[in-house]
Amino acid sequence: MTKYVYLFTEGDAGMRNLLGGKAANLAEMTRLGLPVPQGFTVSTEACTRYYADGETIAPEIQEQIIQALHATEKISGKEFGNPKNPLLLSIRSGARVSMPGMMDTVLNLGLTDETVAGLAKLTDNPRFAYDSYRRFIAMFGDVVMGVERRAFEDVLEKQKRDQNVELDNELDAEHMRAVTDGYKEVYKKATGSDFPQDPRTQLMAAIKAVFRSWENERAQYYRRMNGIPSAWGTAVTVQIMVYGNMGEDSGTGVAFTRNPADGTNELYGEYLINAQGEDVVAGVRTPQPIATLRDVLPEVYQQFAEICEILEQHYKDMQDMEFTIERGKLYMLQTRNGKRTAAAALKIAVDMVEEGMLSREEALLKLDPAQLDTLLHPTFEAKALKAATPIAKGLPASPGAATGRIYFSAGAASAAVRERGEKVVLVRGETSPEDLEGMALAEGVLTGKGGMTSHAAVVARGMGKCCVAGASELTIDEDKKQMIDPAGKMYGEGDWLSLDGSTGQVYDAQLPTSDAELTDDFAKIMEWSDEYRRMGVRTNADSPGDAARALELGAEGIGLCRTEHMFFEEDRIFAFRKMIVAETREARVKALDEIIGLQRNDFVGIFRAMEDRPVVVRLLDPPLHEFLPRTDKEIDDLAAALGMTNVKLHGIVERLHELNPMMGHRGCRLAISYPEIYEMQTRAIIEAAVIVEKEGHKVHPEIMVPLVCDYRELEILRELIVKTADEIISAADAKFTYEVGTMIEVPRAAILSNEIAPFADFYSFGTNDMTQMTYGLSRDDAGKILDDYYNARIMEADPTAHLDVNGVGALLQLAVDKAKDVKPEIGLGICGEHGGDPASIDFCEEIGLDYVSCSPYRVPIARLAAAQAALRRK
């Protein structure tokens, strides 16, 4: 029979997939002899089984749970449901990877009208017992039965008003008993049943609720954001309750072995005396810095510090821990590798190498390349910042600078971004997991309450999103959609606000930003990455400015220079439009003659910026009609400027219209119809190269033909390009060499790669188009479809962001294999969006590409991801 339930003493850290990360680490801490409240774990396989069995827990699994429960009773010396010595349990979720706040937890399980009395007697603390009971009823009601939390809170608030007190802890035992009764009434009213008085019923229901929570909306969204397959499922950990709220020698806290904001090697965290864990995380009471615990409970602090040392050494990584002190005894409730800012991650990695804890390889592999993004985000321009006066200060919860319009709900923020393309700052009292999507879309997040480990702070750091938390000087009213600053100024939705996530300052203005300054740690990590990576890293850049920025960030060449982007600029589009509407070859050539000078200058700028590095220039790709005016008035204006009748220009625009432009007259198809376009572009590229070579650089243009689906296209266009180029080179007596290659972005080109390779010096995989055509899914129209597909759990991630390895990847593999069969020396790169995505970069290493190319700010990510990909295969 399959084993679905494991005692902590039966597990270890290696069993993460089966037990979930949290439980595996509890088992590991148990193995290390650290003080852990014991318990057991219902495995992720049981979760899968739960869904396979139509959302029921199979009898055999229930049986195993009961057996583990008995073992836990024995360890604890308590008995589940025994009023004289009741065992109380916490029920928590735990997936393979941490999904903070995404799923549900139930505490104090096992309390009933009978056992609560026993607990009161046993602890000699009826107030504590009823406080625990009412918390349990509320959690169980909320998590298991879906009762609105608000209804319970109203009972508590009313009791406080009735007793004329402000804080929960001013209520005494009798008040709490009354609150408990009120909670039970709320429960019965909402669910139609009495609160269950059988602890085993409570237990099974709670376990089911955790399984169910794996599929709640925010968990699905989180998985999608983080590429977590829904098939993994969650485990459920059932653990003996310990209490931080049993008096002044009790407490609870969270801590990191190093500072997660900047990486400093110091114990970092917060605790609350006489409180339960949720009080810290929820950010309702403001906790104390962990260092002060040394004075309050010196022995406990000493023990904790030693445990931190042991754990960090053991895991070889900065740990994020939860602990509870129950009547002076320390219990470890959790340890895991701590989330950290990008700057902290780099510093910790570099420090741990210098401390001898990690090798360089290990250190590189521990980093999350995507996180580097945050380091590269702009900060406010120094001058503007100096001139600005902050209106308030909060906690510097997640670094970066953000400026945007205020919205007070995640929904409104999302709508503003999605529907109106606004830049948004999300302003909330506190955030909750429901706000996840709004946070992801906002430039930055501002909260009025909560600490550095509050939901907003943790999530924002994970996202690399600027966040100022706990700005309590600000009065935030989400319902009225207004915020009032200490000076009494009021802000409404749509007003501008700027946040500095590194200082916690809040400004009532739209502050200009400037580029990030990169630290020595960053430089060191990049240096190590370059040492270990096999693949080159190039950039997608269309202008000398972009090229220069990418060079600073370590790009080794340009992997994609889109020549059409050069024409969208106001002063050029006019010349370009003349070419498009030309009706004869002669008229087109004449219009192209006007354009060639502009193109040549563009390339001169780019070649100069890149100095001796290779530059891949893609010849004209998009459908011509993309460049045309759209509205009637715009057409009329253009017609007038061109001296053409409106009717005629309307006709031309009409004829250029396509039903499916993504699969229409674009890419090299344009050049088969109008060879003079690519001829002009080749002239511009090669003439520019001649100029820059004469200035003393070793130019190396790589001319790329897009959208090839048949070798004949490339054969014909290669001949045109080579003829054009060689004439110029020979006339100018230039020495540089150039290459002619193609984008592989059409499924047929991948399938027939062996036919195409003989005519290509290099391939660059255009995975954006390849993904669209392989799926038959237009990126422009995918929005609603993808949303529905995430909901239906057909897709876990957007295939245009993360390469679909199974489908699109198979075509890429085929293209590589077939090309190498006929031309082993062919150059291979990728220039789709996936070139900057770490998981996709790993696949590029797998299939042996020579380089990846991505947008300038993703170059460092790609350097690190490429190094990791190489190291994983060592």
Place this chain on the structure above:
Amino acid sequence: MTKYVYLFTEGDAGMRNLLGGKAANLAEMTRLGLPVPQGFTVSTEACTRYYADGETIAPEIQEQIIQALHATEKISGKEFGNPKNPLLLSIRSGARVSMPGMMDTVLNLGLTDETVAGLAKLTDNPRFAYDSYRRFIAMFGDVVMGVERRAFEDVLEKQKRDQNVELDNELDAEHMRAVTDGYKEVYKKATGSDFPQDPRTQLMAAIKAVFRSWENERAQYYRRMNGIPSAWGTAVTVQIMVYGNMGEDSGTGVAFTRNPADGTNELYGEYLINAQGEDVVAGVRTPQPIATLRDVLPEVYQQFAEICEILEQHYKDMQDMEFTIERGKLYMLQTRNGKRTAAAALKIAVDMVEEGMLSREEALLKLDPAQLDTLLHPTFEAKALKAATPIAKGLPASPGAATGRIYFSAGAASAAVRERGEKVVLVRGETSPEDLEGMALAEGVLTGKGGMTSHAAVVARGMGKCCVAGASELTIDEDKKQMIDPAGKMYGEGDWLSLDGSTGQVYDAQLPTSDAELTDDFAKIMEWSDEYRRMGVRTNADSPGDAARALELGAEGIGLCRTEHMFFEEDRIFAFRKMIVAETREARVKALDEIIGLQRNDFVGIFRAMEDRPVVVRLLDPPLHEFLPRTDKEIDDLAAALGMTNVKLHGIVERLHELNPMMGHRGCRLAISYPEIYEMQTRAIIEAAVIVEKEGHKVHPEIMVPLVCDYRELEILRELIVKTADEIISAADAKFTYEVGTMIEVPRAAILSNEIAPFADFYSFGTNDMTQMTYGLSRDDAGKILDDYYNARIMEADPTAHLDVNGVGALLQLAVDKAKDVKPEIGLGICGEHGGDPASIDFCEEIGLDYVSCSPYRVPIARLAAAQAALRRK
């Protein structure tokens, strides 16, 4: 050294690829001891070499030509360029397959000012000698140097006017000498040089001209139409001239061993006494039926009839021959398998089997399945025909009925069809190869001159296009764009005309047509086909009427019933639109409830029509917006009818708009978003099946989910379909079974077929979409692109008509292999347009599909093609 030149005595019929079809058959006839004017052939490889060498004939090939020339001189006892006994040659093209009239010919080569005098003396016939010379000058001028033919004709016309005669043969020797001088002047004026007096120069120039003609526009177009690769090249045949114009004991003719119009086993053809071959083909003089030759030259006729017998027995096929009689001696100039009408092809095949000449397998393999199309085309409705009075009668050159608007040039006809979607009848004096495209697009062709073997007749029969030729009662003026009938009535462009290609009658009206009546020969061929084919043949039919027609034509089931077509009917679209614009599930379900009855009735009709045969029903596929009104006014009207504001409906229509609808929210994606649509359709299908089963039929619905790109889609929708269907079947206590399958039409589905197959009882390959996505080429937008691609010789054929075996075919093969790996019993079919294309059907056999499905009229084609495909693999 490669051998590029072959004497007739060195070849045989098996060397078709190297020598071209015509020369291979001349060699074969030589081998059989038949009277053939001897000569040699410059091979197709020499043509390829010619293009590879930059359109020059390499010295080694020139050398081989000269050697073969010497050998030919020896055989003939004449000498090239010797005025006393000059050898004269004909130079003809010849590709692997016959391309009638597509390439160029030069006759009488070797004549010069010197040799013409010798010829005159030798034949004692100066008139003949100068007539030959002037013909040579004109042909050489036209074919080799591009001089306008018209200019030569003007000289001849002027001479006739000057001499006051009407016919060429009324001119005497002196007149012809004067015409010759005039031709030389025309030549010099047009080319700037004297007419070449060196026979070898003439020869090499003529060979080059033939090579060049392989790439002329009409040859390219013909190859594209017939799927002939341009890489094949043409051979050049150089042959001793024989003359049919040397008096009353000379003549020339063309004949078939059987009647090419109806297949009757009789010698069939025409000849002219005292004429050259071009006189017959051009249709200028009206030739005599071959039977009359028996009386005119009985011995020659007897010899010819015997040769016909020998050739037909030898080739086991009806032969199409050219012959010349020179002073009473018969020469065979050509034999080849004769083109014939579809009815003739069937009759000949059946007769030859009955005569014991062919086995059934051989007979089937000799047929061209595509030709059956013509048998299935409508004829005029008998009643309408009886009521109509013909305005004129021509030759019944190619059977069928055509009705359309008159156009007098191929260009105008093409434009009318392409740009305005008109039905067109092309009316010409005579047609020429330049008219090919216009003929292909027209409903029918009417010519004023020419016989049953004139260009128009031969080409139209090949195309299976209705043609009335030589309607000399009509005065056709192409320049004035008018036609006058014997009664004096005048017709202009755009007027309606009807042609009966089976009777030669011409009507001045738009006559209604009715279905074809199929012959016993047809039935027998179909019966034999069914005996030998392995694959099933189904039809694509959306209505009971289509289904019934397909059944008559032999369909064994429905392979594709498109449910959306049912909604385009006027009275239904309204209900459907309500569903589309519904904004909630409830509103959508309500609208669907109105639709379900209509759908159920549709399926009842189709199931009844198909009786016990399987029916594949595809669930809703196209983007919803396809059903919406387009113009502002239409939207306003719909809004009013729906009681919705215009603004709101405009908004809905706007939101449904997609940039690339082919890759948008369509197919099963609609059902992932709105499962209620497929649920309704499943209900309608299954409820209809229940009704028809109760009527006593064995229904077997196969429900097909379109546009699957991920197995999860099918898993989810299969569950929905099965649940819905099983409930209905169980409630009705029905006994029938059903299947759930998917269209494989997205590249990703082919690649991941092993993941999808477990959820599919069957696959049907949707090769239309698969082709679009594999090429990244939208069929809606491909027009201009394909034209340019044909011109650039990137594509030889439209991949949406003829399956791209290399690219798209590779994906199909992959899908089949991967599906069979996991589910060997999976059903496999094809329902794209390719299911009715013989070459594509052959590929379907190759990859082991169970059936093909095509439009009703293509069912017979598919039956025959499937039989051939199976026989080829025996």
